[in-house]
Amino acid sequence: MDPADELNAEMVRYYSARAPEYDEWYLRSDRYVHAEADGAAWNADLDRAVRWLADIPMGHDIVELAAGTGWWSQHLARKGPLTLRDISPEMLELARQRLQGLGLTARSELRDAWAEPDRQVSGLFTGFWLSHVSRERLPDFLSIANRWLKPGAEFAFMDSRRDPASGAIDHQPPAEEVQLRRLNDGRTFRVRKIYYSASELEDALADAGFVDARVEVTERFFLLGHAKHA
Numbered sequence: 001m002d003p004a005d006e007l008n009a010e011m012v013r014y015y016s017a018r019a020p021e022y023d024e025w026y027l028r029s030d031r032y033v034h035a036e037a038d039g040a041a042w043n044a045d046l047d048r049a050v051r052w053l054a055d056i057p058m059g060h061d062i063v064e065l066a067a068g069t070g071w072w073s074q075h076l077a078r079k080g081p082l083t084l085r086d087i088s089p090e091m092l093e094l095a096r097q098r099l100q101g102l103g104l105t106a107r108s109e110l111r112d113a114w115a116e117p118d119r120q121v122s123g124l125f126t127g128f129w130l131s132h133v134s135r136e137r138l139p140d141f142l143s144i145a146n147r148w149l150k151p152g153a154e155f156a157f158m159d160s161r162r163d164p165a166s167g168a169i170d171h172q173p174p175a176e177e178v179q180l181r182r183l184n185d186g187r188t189f190r191v192r193k194i195y196y197s198a199s200e201l202e203d204a205l206a207d208a209g210f211v212d213a214r215v216e217v218t219e220r221f222f223l224l225g226h227a228k229h230a
């Protein structure tokens with residue numbers, strides 16, 4: 001992370017503080033309960049994302065950056081040996097507990113997603129991370145992602161589409177690239193959130209040297225993308 005970037009530092013503080021309540025977003029509980037139809041649509045999109053990830057070949061050395069509470073790590077760890085990284089110790093601890101509870105293992109490393117790769121792997125995954133990377137820095141991050149991979153290896157990611165029923169009920173509908181996010185205890189933090197389009201990401205992946213980039217959208221909430229190292 002660029003230490004001069006106060007917005008990134010605020011986001012790191014936000015996610016560390018949000019860690020114990022983060023899964024409420026996936027579970028559509030507490031402040032994330034919207035209309036019943038929105039909840040059903042969310043769960044359908046989430047099921048599609050799980051099926052999509054199951055079909056992506058990731059090989060036998062998988063790295064997940066900005067892994068959070070390990071919501072996706074549980075699926076990745078079933079595909080092959082997994083190393084998960086996050087900058088927040090609180091997030092990593094919750095991911096560790098989740099995997100342990102499921103009888104799964106992974107190596108966890110407290111590391112910045114912007115750190116230079118320390119090896120080349122067979123699969124790289126990021127969940128809901130690219131939307132926190134600014135447009136200016138997206139080429140840099142995708143080039144780091146590319147450097148993580150062996151030839152032919154796969155980068156897979158999920159991210160958010162703009163939908164008013166995605167966030168908490170007391171958040172403003174997503175409009176700006178910097179959102180004010182509230183926690184259950186009322187504390188607020190500024191967070192960068194960019195709703196990239198599928199075609200914008202496909203182009204950026206090709207520019208970063210990836211091949212076979214394909215980004216699809218679920219009905220309402222998610223982008224599902226993958227591309228190969230040439």
Ligand SMILES: C[S@@+](CC[C@H](N)C(=O)[O-])C[C@H]1O[C@@H](n2cnc3c(N)ncnc32)[C@H](O)[C@@H]1O
Nearest residue numbers: 001015066067068086087088091112113127128
């Ligand atoms: C939106 S959450 C996504 C968590 C998880 N990937 C998922 O899909 O549920 C963003 C994650 O990025 C982490 N994070 C924020 N800045 C980071 C950085 N510079 N390097 C690594 N992780 C970072 C946060 O701690 C948080 O766990």
